[in-house]
Amino acid sequence: MRNDIRLSIQDIQVKQENALDLFSSGIKSRETKKIMERNLRRFLVEACADLLQSDFRQRAQQFVNLAREDQEKATQIILAYVRRLKERTLLEKTDRFYLNPSTVPNKIKPIKKLLDMNGLGLGWKRIYATYPEPDNIHQGRGYTREEIKKMLEHSSKIDTEFVILASSSGGLRVGAWENQTWGNIFPIYKIGREYKIELKNDEKALVVCAGMIIYRGTPEEYVALISTEAWNKLEEYRKLWVKKMKRLPIESDPLILERFSKPKPLSSTAVRRRIEDLLVKSGSRTPLTEGRRRHSVPATHGFRRYWNKIMMNVQRKRGTLSALVIKERLMGHDGLVKTDKNYFWTDILDLIPDYLEALPELMISDEARLQKELGDEKLERGLLAQANAEKETALQRLKELEAKVERMAKYQINQSS
Numbered sequence: 001m002r003n004d005i006r007l008s009i010q011d012i013q014v015k016q017e018n019a020l021d022l023f024s025s026g027i028k029s030r031e032t033k034k035i036m037e038r039n040l041r042r043f044l045v046e047a048c049a050d051l052l053q054s055d056f057r058q059r060a061q062q063f064v065n066l067a068r069e070d071q072e073k074a075t076q077i078i079l080a081y082v083r084r085l086k087e088r089t090l091l092e093k094t095d096r097f098y099l100n101p102s103t104v105p106n107k108i109k110p111i112k113k114l115l116d117m118n119g120l121g122l123g124w125k126r127i128y129a130t131y132p133e134p135d136n137i138h139q140g141r142g143y144t145r146e147e148i149k150k151m152l153e154h155s156s157k158i159d160t161e162f163v164i165l166a167s168s169s170g171g172l173r174v175g176a177w178e179n180q181t182w183g184n185i186f187p188i189y190k191i192g193r194e195y196k197i198e199l200k201n202d203e204k205a206l207v208v209c210a211g212m213i214i215y216r217g218t219p220e221e222y223v224a225l226i227s228t229e230a231w232n233k234l235e236e237y238r239k240l241w242v243k244k245m246k247r248l249p250i251e252s253d254p255l256i257l258e259r260f261s262k263p264k265p266l267s268s269t270a271v272r273r274r275i276e277d278l279l280v281k282s283g284s285r286t287p288l289t290e291g292r293r294r295h296s297v298p299a300t301h302g303f304r305r306y307w308n309k310i311m312m313n314v315q316r317k318r319g320t321l322s323a324l325v326i327k328e329r330l331m332g333h334d335g336l337v338k339t340d341k342n343y344f345w346t347d348i349l350d351l352i353p354d355y356l357e358a359l360p361e362l363m364i365s366d367e368a369r370l371q372k373e374l375g376d377e378k379l380e381r382g383l384l385a386q387a388n389a390e391k392e393t394a395l396q397r398l399k400e401l402e403a404k405v406e407r408m409a410k411y412q413i414n415q416s417s
Contacts, residue, residue: 019117020114023110023114027113031268040110064115064118064120081107081108085104101132101133105131140294160274160278165227165230165364166212166227168307169225169226170225171308172304174271174300179254180265182255187209187211188211188352209355210225211348214332225351227359326354329351
């Protein structure tokens with residue numbers, strides 16, 4: 001590497017890449033990429049069927065070239081697309097072509113991403129101003145504990161049960177299961193009043209929860225916390241994994257396999273399918289009635305809403321505002337405002353006390369909740385006994401010190417006489 005900062009012609013030469021490749025490179029989440037590519041394809045292939053030619057890849061390049069040469073024309077195409085989408089928002093909700101107004105921005109985001117990643121800008125404020133009013137946003141809710149318990153009762157797969165328990169106790173999005181490996185999940189221990197991720201060889205400690213790295217290797221990476229109930233279920237699955245694969249898992253091995261015969265990682269799509277099947281099997285989800293397009297509880301996002309509600313309602317020892325910031329951090333958000341990430345930096349171990357306050361309410365099975373309460377009580381008794389023993393030791397040492405001082409005083413008196 002040169003020691004100076006002078007730039008050469010070679011330094012500023014840009015490698016020519018296809019417009020679609022640049023678009024894809026700007027999206028880190030696999031699940032988000034799939035959704036955005038699907039919406040972009042609908043615009044370029046279906047909406048622009050008479051305006052562009054060839055396949056999806058070439059159409060993306062053609063539209064970028066058009067925007068580069070004639071911004072006004074590109075803007076008019078997008079405005080016409082918004083108008084066509086807006087027409088669908090005015091249809092009866094029972095119409096199969098009806099479109100919820102709140103989804104229109106999501107149809108336009110990939111178009112903007114395509115142009116942004118290719119260094120092009122348009123008058124987006126002008127486009128945004130034509131969006132329909134989101135006056136009929138779907139009001140959904142999270143699962144109840146009983147609904148989650150019912151799903152678990154109808155499950156016949158240990159790994160699916162782990163996914164449900166981890167999602168509900170960690171507030172996980174379905175995309176969190178993409179590319180998950182054994183190295184991304186670890187137990188968190190408590191020794192006395194101290195929390196640790198790693199133990200020394202001779203240390204014995206209680207597992208109080210577990211950490212799970214989400215979106216590892218991406219800008220959205222964060223660590224979620226999951227319950228001991230979920231961790232114990234994972235330990236059951238680990239035994240099954242070892243039995244089927246005839247070896248211990250290594251850190252790079254996929255955490256959940258869709259099948260063992262031909263090892264294939266479980267995708268977020270497969271997770272959604274399993275949950276939807278369980279909802280039907282347990283009787284928690286019935287076919288939509290006429291006029292309804294969505295169920296009251298989103299199949300996978302319902303776990304995150306369940307978690308969020310509990311974390312919001314649990315009484316905290318610390319201030320409400322700081323507790324809310326911690327909740328946002330555990331969800332993978334920056335905080336309540338953008339500056340929280342800069343001014344409220346916390347290590348994962350600092351978040352554990354707040355999480356453990358809510359843990360009893362996050363537990364699904366009554367047995368697990370009772371074990372947690374008994375474990376906490378036993379731990380507190382142990383800490384109290386330890387404190388009393390330390391107090392007795394300190395008092396004994398104080399008595400010995402007082403006796404020593406008294407002997408020295410007598411010795412000095414005898415010497416002086």
